[in-house]
Amino acid sequence: MRQAWLTAALGLGMLGCAVRYPKIIAVREEQFRSHDAAVALPLTVETRGEVSHFLEFGGNRLGRNAVPDEQGETHRQALDALGVAANLAVRSDLATADFCAMAAPLCAAAPLFQKRVAITQVIDARNRAPEVPEPIGVCDDEYCWVFHHENQRLTQLVVMRSTQRAKP
Amino acid sequence: MSLHGDLLGRLQELAQVQLVARLKDDRLNFPQAGELHVFIPDIHLITAARRVEGRYQYGSNHLDLLEAVVRGLREFRLAAAPGGEVVVYQIGDLFDLWRQVDGLDPNASAASAIQNDHASLLKALRDPDLNTQFLLGNHDYDLYRFPNFDAWQRSFVLAPSVMLLHGDVFDWVEKLPDEVQNLVLFLFHANQAGTAALDKMRPVNRKSRGGRKFRDFIQNQAPAPTGRWRDAEVEGENWNVQVEGVASAAMLLYLKEARAKCAEANQKFGSHLNAAVIGHTHHARIAVHDTPEEFFALLDCGAWIENCNTVDDPTPRANAQIAALGANEARIYQLSPRE
Numbered sequence: 219m220r221q222a223w224l225t226a227a228l229g230l231g232m233l234g235c236a237v238r239y240p241k242i243i244a245v246r247e248e249q250f251r252s253h254d255a256a257v258a259l260p261l262t263v264e265t266r267g268e269v270s271h272f273l274e275f276g277g278n279r280l281g282r283n284a285v286p287d288e289q290g291e292t293h294r295q296a297l298d299a300l301g302v303a304a305n306l307a308v309r310s311d312l313a314t315a316d317f318c319a320m321a322a323p324l325c326a327a328a329p330l331f332q333k334r335v336a337i338t339q340v341i342d343a344r345n346r347a348p349e350v351p352e353p354i355g356v357c358d359d360e361y362c363w364v365f366h367h368e369n370q371r372l373t374q375l376v377v378m379r380s381t382q383r384a385k386p
Numbered sequence: 387m388s389l390h391g392d393l394l395g396r397l398q399e400l401a402q403v404q405l406v407a408r409l410k411d412d413r414l415n416f417p418q419a420g421e422l423h424v425f426i427p428d429i430h431l432i433t434a435a436r437r438v439e440g441r442y443q444y445g446s447n448h449l450d451l452l453e454a455v456v457r458g459l460r461e462f463r464l465a466a467a468p469g470g471e472v473v474v475y476q477i478g479d480l481f482d483l484w485r486q487v488d489g490l491d492p493n494a495s496a497a498s499a500i501q502n503d504h505a506s507l508l509k510a511l512r513d514p515d516l517n518t519q520f521l522l523g524n525h526d527y528d529l530y531r532f533p534n535f536d537a538w539q540r541s542f543v544l545a546p547s548v549m550l551l552h553g554d555v556f557d558w559v560e561k562l563p564d565e566v567q568n569l570v571l572f573l574f575h576a577n578q579a580g581t582a583a584l585d586k587m588r589p590v591n592r593k594s595r596g597g598r599k600f601r602d603f604i605q606n607q608a609p610a611p612t613g614r615w616r617d618a619e620v621e622g623e624n625w626n627v628q629v630e631g632v633a634s635a636a637m638l639l640y641l642k643e644a645r646a647k648c649a650e651a652n653q654k655f656g657s658h659l660n661a662a663v664i665g666h667t668h669h670a671r672i673a674v675h676d677t678p679e680e681f682f683a684l685l686d687c688g689a690w691i692e693n694c695n696t697v698d699d700p701t702p703r704a705n706a707q708i709a710a711l712g713a714n715e716a717r718i719y720q721l722s723p724r725e
Contacts, residue, residue: 237585239531240493310502311433313486315493338498339533346514348534351502352495368505 241335243355243362245342246378249280256366256374261301269377270297277361277379289358292330299327306372310351317356321372330358340364389422389470390717393710394618396462400454401721405618406707407626407672410715413681414661415547421471422712423544424459427665427687428479430525430604432486433503440485443602447690447704449507451723455708456510463516474516475542477665477687478523478552485525485600497529523666524554527591530584540584546658548711549648553664556643557594609695609702610669611636618719628673640664641673645682661685663711668692670707670718685709685716
């Protein structure tokens with residue numbers, strides 16, 4: 219028993235000392251992105267429809283079959299929230315991994331984003347260099363929502379099928 | 387007109403420029419007239435909100451001017467090509483991650499927060515047309531963990547004779563000799579793809595912080611003495627060069643260490659390094675070891691944080707220095723906003 223405790227303590231200690239690397243989001247191929255270029259926020263009827271269509275087809279823009287969206291209701295709330303300018307304020311100057319600390323109004327209106335990790339390392343190999351300001355990404359169980367921002371406002375969005383999807 | 391002259395002209399369009407120091411000597415063994423290497427030293431950016439929250443009594447100097455200078459350097463670089471090559475370096479401690487956060491959240495990118503808060507300056511510095519070469523400093527060493535800062539290096543060799551590094555490793559030489567068995571090897575290996583070497587030395591870097599909060603200052607509580615400045619336009623020979631054996635110890639800081647480590651590298655790798663370019667100390671100066679047997683130069687580029695003064699005037703002046711090296715000539719300029 220004592221040995222087990224010692225092993226556990228040693229393991230935790232090593233975990234604490236290990237260098238941790240941040241989460242990243244890799245920009246997906248064309249068919250797994252809602253748009254080629256990010257769309258402006260707040261969403262309009264047209265752009266909301268495009269994101270919605272993408273989600274209805276399971277995150278496959280070129281897909282031919284609609285797929286049941288198990289997060290349909292929370293996605294609908296998120297799209298509603300992203301159509302309202304007042305929800306787009308962001309504290310991009312906070313050094314935090316808590317997405318809701320950055321985007322409090324959006325989180326209040328869209329439970330989908332609550333208790334999610336903010337990911338600032340969004341890798342887009344189409345660019346000549348990393349973007350400045352860096353986009354802020356947040357992944358739900360199936361999708362990654364990548365927000366561009368400027369002057370403390372979320373200004374553009376692209377949604378991508380996550381590379382780490384929930385297992386059945 | 388030389389590239390040094392062209393750079394000075396560009397800077398004078400944007401700022402009041404004074405010459406802090408100038409060394410022109412063929413023994414630099416860096417004769418390339420068609421190249422100019424421009425060094426932007428420590429800036430130590432933190433967010434405005436953090437500066438208030440952390441009750442920091444000081445901040446980075448003249449950021450609007452710095453941004454204008456960086457944009458000017460882009461134009462200068464483009465105009466010089468293809469006949470001339472201008473290489474711009476930011477030589478470490480661009481970000482001050484140590485002052486930005488108190489604790490460690492492995493997923494939180496303090497650098498992203500700072501970058502977002504200074505977006506226009508960072509856009510200018512990271513413009514692909516400028517192609518700034520970045521060094522990791524001690525206050526932003528952890529950038530290496532973040533893919534968006536993958537291009538950052540620990541050192542550069544400017545062939546054939548110049549070693550460029552942040553300079554913090556010379557603190558290690560003094561304070562942490564047991565942990566740094568082979569500093570020269572580390573400097574070269576730290577630039578390899580992958581992060582193993584940087585991971586290995588991360589605890590040493592963290593230890594060098596020594597639990598300090600840097601509430602009132604980072605390097606220099608009092609203004610750094612920089613000798614006597616002069617009008618940058620006046621041509622002439624060496625100016626304000628600190629010679630070992632004559633100058634005070636403070637003006638020669640890290641000359642001995644840099645010379646020893648370059649000699650070690652020369653012995654190990656067959657290189658011919660006889661000059662080092664550093665930042666880190668926030669103390670702009672050129673220092674030389676000059677004997678019949680050996681010549682070695684240290685170009686300390688200064689900073690854009692904390693203060694300096696001159697022999698003529700003890701009034702604190704905001705550090706805002708740019709250094710340049712090419713055609714066997716090194717210069718350091720002090721910039722200030724036009725009145």
